[in-house]
Amino acid sequence: MVDFEAEPSTDSVVSEDGTRIAYLSRGSGPAVIVVPGVLALASGYEQFATALASEFTVHTIERRGHGESGPQRPGHGVEDDCADVRALQDKTGAAFLVGHSYGGFVALETARQNTGIAKVAVYEPGLSVNGSMPLGWMDAYEKYLAQGKPLEAFIEFLRAIGPDAVRKTPRWMFRRMMPVMMKAPEKDEVIAQLPQNLVEHRQYARFDNTYRNYAEISAEVLLVDGDKDRRAWTASDQELLASVIPRCERVTVPGLDHFGIDKGAPDQVAGVIGEFLSRS
Numbered sequence: 001m002v003d004f005e006a007e008p009s010t011d012s013v014v015s016e017d018g019t020r021i022a023y024l025s026r027g028s029g030p031a032v033i034v035v036p037g038v039l040a041l042a043s044g045y046e047q048f049a050t051a052l053a054s055e056f057t058v059h060t061i062e063r064r065g066h067g068e069s070g071p072q073r074p075g076h077g078v079e080d081d082c083a084d085v086r087a088l089q090d091k092t093g094a095a096f097l098v099g100h101s102y103g104g105f106v107a108l109e110t111a112r113q114n115t116g117i118a119k120v121a122v123y124e125p126g127l128s129v130n131g132s133m134p135l136g137w138m139d140a141y142e143k144y145l146a147q148g149k150p151l152e153a154f155i156e157f158l159r160a161i162g163p164d165a166v167r168k169t170p171r172w173m174f175r176r177m178m179p180v181m182m183k184a185p186e187k188d189e190v191i192a193q194l195p196q197n198l199v200e201h202r203q204y205a206r207f208d209n210t211y212r213n214y215a216e217i218s219a220e221v222l223l224v225d226g227d228k229d230r231r232a233w234t235a236s237d238q239e240l241l242a243s244v245i246p247r248c249e250r251v252t253v254p255g256l257d258h259f260g261i262d263k264g265a266p267d268q269v270a271g272v273i274g275e276f277l278s279r280s
C-alpha cells in the first residue's frame with residue numbers, strides 16, 4: 001500500500017547538455033510529469049501531486065535555475081526546459097504532462113512533434129498573442145535587480161502581471177504590505193528566483209504569436225482555467241489555443257484564480273485533471 005502522507009522521493013536526471021535536473025516523485029500507476037510555473041518550486045505542488053498520486057506516479061520536475069536543479073545557462077531558452085522534460089520522460093516513461101503557467105508553455109512546446117506524449121493538461125498556460133502578455137515591466141525590473149533591490153523588482157512585476165486590483169495598488173502601499181504578504185522562507189525562495197523569472201518571461205516575447213504551432217500537437221490536450229481575478233488576456237488566449245490544437249477540450253473551474261492548481265484548490269484541480277488522464 002502506498003503511503004500518500006510520506007515525504008516524496010527525490011531523484012535527478014541529467015539533461016542533454018549535462019545539467020542536473022532534480023524532481024520529486026510520489027504515488028503509483030501511469031507516470032505523469034508536472035511542470036511548475038515561474039517563481040515556484042516543485043515542493044509548492046505537493047498537495048496537487050499527492051491528490052493525483054492516488055492513481056498515478058507523479059514526478060514534479062524542478063525546472064533548471066530553481067531549487068536543487070542546475071543553473072540556467074547563458075542564452076537559456078524554453079528549448080532547454082523542454083529538453084529537461086524529455087530527459088525525465090525518457091527516464092520515467094511518462095506519457096502524460098501537466099503544466100502550470102510558464103510550465104504550461106513548456107508542456108505545450110514539449111508536446112509538439114513528440115509522439116511519446118499521449119495527454120497534456122495545462123492550467124492557464126503562459127502565452128502571448130499579439131503582445132497580450134504584458135512585458136513592458138522588464139527593463140525597470142532588470143535595473144532594480146542590478147541595483148540590489150529585489151523587492152522593488154518584484155513589485156514592478158506584480159503591478160504589471162497581476163489582476164486589476166493588484167495592478168492598481170500604489171507602489172508605496174506594496175512596500176508596506178510586503179512584510180505581511182511574504183514571510184520567510186517564501187520570501188527568500190521568491191527573491192532567489194527573480195533573475196530566472198526575467199529570463200523566462202523573455203521567452204514569451206520571443207514566442208509571441210506562435211500559438212498556431214500547437215496545431216502540431218498530436219496528444220489530447222485539456223485546457224483548464226479559473227474564473228476568479230481573471231487576467232484580461234486569459235480567456236481569449238485560451239480560446240485561440242483551443243481553436244488550433246486538433247484534439248482539445250476546455251474546463252473552467254469556478255472560483256479559482258491563476259494559482260488554483262498549487263495554492264487555491266489543488267485537490268479540486270487534481271480531480272479534474274485526473275479524470276481527463278484516466279479516460280481511455
